[in-house]
Each structure stands twice: as structure tokens, then as C-alpha cells.
Amino acid sequence: MNTNLTVSFSVLSGKGGVGKSNLALNLCYGLHQMGHTVLLVDSDLGLANLDVLLGISPGNDLQDIFMENRDPADILISIGPAGSEGFDLLPANSGVTAVIDLDQEAHALLREKLNPLAERYDFLALDIGAGISPSALGFGAMTALRLVVVTPEPTSLTDSYALMKVLSTTYGIDDFSILVNQADSPAEAKRTYARLSAVCQRFLGFTPEYLGGIRLDGAVPEAVRKQRPFLQVNPKSPAALDCMQIAASLHTTRGTLLANEAVSVPLRASIPSRKE
Numbered sequence: 304m305n306t307n308l309t310v311s312f313s314v315l316s317g318k319g320g321v322g323k324s325n326l327a328l329n330l331c332y333g334l335h336q337m338g339h340t341v342l343l344v345d346s347d348l349g350l351a352n353l354d355v356l357l358g359i360s361p362g363n364d365l366q367d368i369f370m371e372n373r374d375p376a377d378i379l380i381s382i383g384p385a386g387s388e389g390f391d392l393l394p395a396n397s398g399v400t401a402v403i404d405l406d407q408e409a410h411a412l413l414r415e416k417l418n419p420l421a422e423r424y425d426f427l428a429l430d431i432g433a434g435i436s437p438s439a440l441g442f443g444a445m446t447a448l449r450l451v452v453v454t455p456e457p458t459s460l461t462d463s464y465a466l467m468k469v470l471s472t473t474y475g476i477d478d479f480s481i482l483v484n485q486a487d488s489p490a491e492a493k494r495t496y497a498r499l500s501a502v503c504q505r506f507l508g509f510t511p512e513y514l515g516g517i518r519l520d521g522a523v524p525e526a527v528r529k530q531r532p533f534l535q536v537n538p539k540s541p542a543a544l545d546c547m548q549i550a551a552s553l554h555t556t557r558g559t560l561l562a563n564e565a566v567s568v569p570l571r572a573s574i575p576s577r578k579e
């Protein structure tokens with residue numbers, strides 16, 4: 304049986320500020336708590352901020368892979384609870400304009416450099432910048448799973464619809480997992496998903512999967528101010544409980560893939576049908 308499967312997932316959104324970075328960090332934290340090894344990559348190259356969410360100041364970053372031909376393994380930072388292993392961050396620099404939008408060639412180089420490292424982990428998570436830039440789309444097309452974060456606001460719904468539409472027309476991708484964040488209740492999360500999935504079905508011809516809802520919760524901004532994951536600061540908060548449920552679903556997905564002896568490189572090649 305293949306026990307070395309790395310399941311990659313990107314965390315995407317159409318609209319900015321919907322909670323991608325916080326969810327990416329906390330889902331990874333939850334997966335690590337469940338005994339998984341996890342590599343989290345800050346793939347928001349323009350406005351990276353996972354380092355800020357963790358209160359750390361990395362010396363090197365992802366951009367050095369391009370600018371100084373550095374090996375990703377040299378850039379890793381261990382971010383698990385003190386004394387633990389197997390939860391690492393590849394940080395990125397914010398405000399470096401030289402490496403913001405990766406073209407196809409840069410994506411291919413990054414994939415080549417990241418895959419040998421990522422193969423050592425159970426999960427590889429990419430926290431992506433908001434919107435439909437070629438860079439965000441290229442990252443989203445490389446992962447096995449795409450978690451699309453949406454809030455109940457109509458603008459977030461329309462923007463996430465646009466994101467899925469562009470990924471579908473440009474890359475032929477039609478499998479997405481919806482995460483409804485900042486919902487007042489589990490029922491509102493499900494209603495939001497139902498609305499989005501109905502338009503996808505009608506106009507795009509596919510139905511995205513419902514991965515779960517995360518409630519609007521003051522524990523999230525409180526943890527941001529403390530610069531620690533909300534799962535660590537307040538593990539019993541509604542957002543933390545919801546997040547653990549979603550981590551459990553990802554754990555189950557990996558179990559199913561393992562049982563089916565699925566084999567795949569962590570990041571796959573992605574070639575747009577139209578020029579990016």
C-alpha cells in the first residue's frame with residue numbers, strides 16, 4: 304500500500320479578506336493535531352501574511368527560490384506547538400514586486416523544486432492570493448483539491464462563481480470544495496452553499512462539493528491579534544470546532560485515496576487551454 308501519499312490543497316477565493324489565510328493555517332494546525340505531517344506554503348506572493356498570523360519574522364522566503372536559486376528545504380520554518388515536528392511553513396515576502404505574478408515557466412520551476420520536499424508530508428497546503436490573477440489560477444490548477452472560501456455576502460458569492468468559471472474555462476477544472484466562512488449559523492452556511500452550487504450547476508454544468516461551514520466568531524480576530532492559530536488560543540470556540548470538523552473531512556479524503564492506492568505527485572502540471 305502506498306503510505307507516502309501527499310494530498311495537496313489550495314485555499315482560494317474570488318473576493319479578498321474572506322478568511323483564506325486563517326483557515327489555511329488552522330486547517331493545517333488541526334491536521335497536524337490529528338497526527339499528520341503538513342507543509343503550508345504562503346503562495347500569496349504579493350501580500351503574504353502567514354508569518355504575521357504566526358508572529359514570526361522569517362529570514363528567507365519563497366521569492367528567494369527564484370531570485371537566489373535557493374532550495375525550499377533551506378527556507379522552511381517549523382511552526383507546530385513547541386517541541387513538535389512535522390508542521391512547517393514556507394513563508395513568502397510581502398511587497399516584493401519582482402516576483403508577484405508567476406507565469407507558466409515560474410510555476411513549473413516552483414513545482415519542480417517543491418515536489419521533492421512536499422513528498423515527505425501527508426498534506427501540502429497553498430494559501431493563495433484572492434482573485435483571478437494568472438498566478439492564483441496557476442496555483443489552484445496544480446493542487447489535487449481546491450478549497451474555495453466564500454462568505455454569505457452576495458459579492459463574495461459572485462466573485463467565487465467567477466473564480467470557478469475562469470478555472471473551468473481556462474484549465475478545464477470542474478472539481479471544487481466549498482467552505483462557507485463567517486456564517487451566522489450552520490444553516491446559513493448551507494443556504495449559502497446551496498445558492499452558489501445552483502448557479503454553478505445551471506451555468507457551468509458542474510456541482511461543487513460542500514466541505515463545511517465556519518461560524519462568524521470573535522475568537523478568530525482575537526487569535527489574529529495574538530498572532531497565533533485560533534485552534535490553539537481557543538480550541539473550544541465555534542470557529543475552532545467547525546474547523547476541526549473540516550480537518551477531519553480532509554483526513555477522511557486522504558484515507559479514501561490511500562485505500563484506493565491513489566498515486567500522484569503533490570503538485571501536478573497545469574497547462575491552460577488559453578494563454579494565461
Ligand SMILES: Nc1ncnc2c1ncn2[C@@H]1O[C@H](COP(=O)(O)OP(=O)(O)OP(=O)(O)O)[C@@H](O)[C@H]1O
Pocket residue numbers: 316318319320321322323324325326347431432433484485486517518519520521523524525527542
Ligand atoms: N470565521 C470568522 N469569524 C470572524 N472573523 C473572521 C473569520 N474568518 C476570518 N475572519 C477575519 O477576517 C479577516 C480576514 O481574514 P484573512 O486574512 O484570513 O482573509 P484572506 O482571505 O486570507 O484575505 P486576503 O484575500 O487579503 O488574503 C481577519 O481579520 C479575520 O479575523
Ligand SMILES: [Mg+2]
Pocket residue numbers: 323324325347352430431432
Ligand atoms: Mg490571505
